[in-house]
Amino acid sequence: MDLPVDARGASFLIREAVPEDAPALGAILAELAPIDGFILLSPEEVAGEPSAHGGDVMRANACGGRWLLFVAEQDGVVAGMVDLRAVPLRRCAHVCELGIGLRAGFRDRGVGKALMEHAIRAASAQGFRKIRLMVIASNTRAIALYRKTRFVETGRFRDEVRLGRGFEDLLVMERTLP
Numbered sequence: 446m447d448l449p450v451d452a453r454g455a456s457f458l459i460r461e462a463v464p465e466d467a468p469a470l471g472a473i474l475a476e477l478a479p480i481d482g483f484i485l486l487s488p489e490e491v492a493g494e495p496s497a498h499g500g501d502v503m504r505a506n507a508c509g510g511r512w513l514l515f516v517a518e519q520d521g522v523v524a525g526m527v528d529l530r531a532v533p534l535r536r537c538a539h540v541c542e543l544g545i546g547l548r549a550g551f552r553d554r555g556v557g558k559a560l561m562e563h564a565i566r567a568a569s570a571q572g573f574r575k576i577r578l579m580v581i582a583s584n585t586r587a588i589a590l591y592r593k594t595r596f597v598e599t600g601r602f603r604d605e606v607r608l609g610r611g612f613e614d615l616l617v618m619e620r621t622l623p
C-alpha cells in the first residue's frame with residue numbers, strides 16, 4: 446500500500462477510527478478547546494463529545510454511514526481526525542457536517558489537506574450531496590484549507606462566538622458533491 450507523505454517526507458496513514466482511538470481523540474479536542482479561535486467546543490464541553498468515548502466511536506463505525514470518523518496516524522500516533530455527521534433530519538439527510546482537527550506538532554505539513562480529501566471522497570461514496578462546516582472567521586489557516594478543497598463561503602453569523610478576546614463571526618462554508 447502506498448501511504449501519503451507529509452511535507453517533510455514522512456508517511457502517514459488515514460484510516461477509520463476504532464474505539465481504542467477515543468483517548469487520543471479526546472486529547473486532540475482537549476488540546477484545541479482552550480486555544481482561542483480554533484474550535485467551538487469549550488474545555489468543559491470536550492468530555493461530552495462522542496468521539497472521545499470508545500463506545501460512541503464504535504457506534505460511529507456501525508451507524509450505516511450517518512457518522513464517519515477517520516484519523517490520521519503517523520508513527521503510531523493519532524495526529525488528527527476528521528468527522529462527518531449526517532444532519533439528523535429526513536429532509537436534510539443528504540447533508541453532512543464536517544469537523545477537523547490536528548495535534549499541534551502535525552499541522553502545516555499537508556496532513557489536514559489529505560484528511561479533507563479523504564473525507565470528501567468518503568462523503569461522496571456514502572451518497573451525501575453536500576458537506577457543510579462552520580469556522581471561526583479568524584481561523585485563516587482552516588479557511589485557506591477549506592477554499593483549497595473547494596468549499597465556498599455561503600453565510601456568516603455575526604458575533605456568534607464568544608472567545609476570551611471578545612466576539613467573533615462564524616462562517617458557514619459548503620461544498621456540493623458530484
Ligand SMILES: CC(C)(COP(=O)(O)OP(=O)(O)OC[C@H]1O[C@@H](n2cnc3c(N)ncnc32)[C@H](O)[C@@H]1OP(=O)(O)O)[C@@H](O)C(=O)NCCC(=O)NCCS
Binds near residue numbers: 548579584
Ligand atoms: C486547520 C487544519 C486542519 C489544517 O490542516 P494542516 O495540515 O495544518 O494544513 P495543510 O498543511 O494541509 O495546509 C493546507 C493548505 O492551506 C495552506 N495554508 C495553510 N495556512 C494558510 C494560511 N494562513 N493562508 C493561506 N494558505 C494557508 C497550505 O499552504 C496548504 O496549501 P497547499 O497544499 O497548496 O500547500 C489544522 O491546522 C488544525 O487542526 N488546526 C487547529 C484546529 C482547527 O483549526 N480546526 C478547524 C476548525 S473549523
